Amino acid sequence: MREHIGWPNGEGDGIFAPAAARHHLMPDSKSKGMTDMPRLVMFTSEHGLLAACNSLKANYLFQQDKHYDVAYDTGDKAIQCGRHNDVFKIWLMWRAKGDAGFASQIDSLMEKSSYLQQQLREKEGFEFVFNEPEFINVCFWYVPKNMRDLPSGKERDEKLDKVAPKIKAMMMEKGSTMVGYQPLDEKPNFFRMIISNPAASYHDIDFLLKEIERLGEEL
Numbered sequence: 601m602r603e604h605i606g607w608p609n610g611e612g613d614g615i616f617a618p619a620a621a622r623h624h625l626m627p628d629s630k631s632k633g634m635t636d637m638p639r640l641v642m643f644t645s646e647h648g649l650l651a652a653c654n655s656l657k658a659n660y661l662f663q664q665d666k667h668y669d670v671a672y673d674t675g676d677k678a679i680q681c682g683r684h685n686d687v688f689k690i691w692l693m694w695r696a697k698g699d700a701g702f703a704s705q706i707d708s709l710m711e712k713s714s715y716l717q718q719q720l721r722e723k724e725g726f727e728f729v730f731n732e733p734e735f736i737n738v739c740f741w742y743v744p745k746n747m748r749d750l751p752s753g754k755e756r757d758e759k760l761d762k763v764a765p766k767i768k769a770m771m772m773e774k775g776s777t778m779v780g781y782q783p784l785d786e787k788p789n790f791f792r793m794i795i796s797n798p799a800a801s802y803h804d805i806d807f808l809l810k811e812i813e814r815l816g817e818e819l
Contacts, residue, residue, distance in 0.1 A: 663782065665765050665789075705798050709736050712795045716805050723809065725816070729790050738793045739784075742767065744816045761788035763816065770815045777808055 664670055694702055713736040720726040720740055725748065729739035741760060750756040764781035771777055780792045791812070795805075 663765070663789075666769070708798065709795050709800075712736075712800060712802065712805060713738060715802055716793060716795065716809075719805065719809055723813070725813065726809075729784070729787060736795050738795075739790050740793070741788070741790045742812050742816050744819055757786075757788045763819065764789040764791050766819055767812055767815045770818070771811065776811055779808060779812075 666673075697705065713733070716738050717728075717733055720728065720738070725743050725745070727741045727743060729741065733739065742763060743760065744763065747756065747759055747763075750759070761783070768779065768781055771779070780794070781789050782792050783789050793808075
């Protein structure tokens with residue numbers, strides 16, 4: 601930052617360096633004030649520094665087979681997308697809700713997760729990745745009607761691998777809903793539904809499954 605200001609050999613007062621740098625590089629920051637500081641850090645930091653510090657390249661979060669340019673998935677560069685601050689968030693939520701409130705919220709999420717599992721078992725075309733899902737993490741495939749007679753094997757897996765990404769792309773283009781998907785080892789892409797929003801309702805779960813069925817039959 602000192603070099604950008606013009607101080608030789610990194611000399612200068614470190615306290616005033618950020619303010620001097622932002623006025624030197626971005627005159628409009630005089631009117632915008634400190635709101636310009638994040639932009640200053642982003643454009644004067646060493647190239648790739650944020651990614652090097654925070655990125656884990658977790659393919660179950662940042663899939664490479666999306667229908668848009670994955671360069672826009674900048675979450676992998678951010679401290680918010682990781683475990684660094686999760687403990688702090690848990691502490692804040694626990695302080696706000698207390699033991700009883702936290703327990704009530706978890707119980708409600710577990711009930712909705714159980715409801716989702718029940719619906720998946722009763723509907724045709726849905727298959728569990730694991731027969732007994734754990735906690736609120738429910739992983740499943742949707743098999744369109746034109747694939748249900750295919751025997752298990754490489755051909756079926758290759759076709760099934762494309763189903764979840766295509767359905768999610770259609771959801772995003774329509775703006776109806778979103779659900780994550782991922783592969784696991786040799787398993788083809790599957791939906792990974794984590795009910796973590798306390799505002800989620802049983803109606804939301806019903807809508808999600810109907811939307812997957814509807815879009816799945818358009819493939």
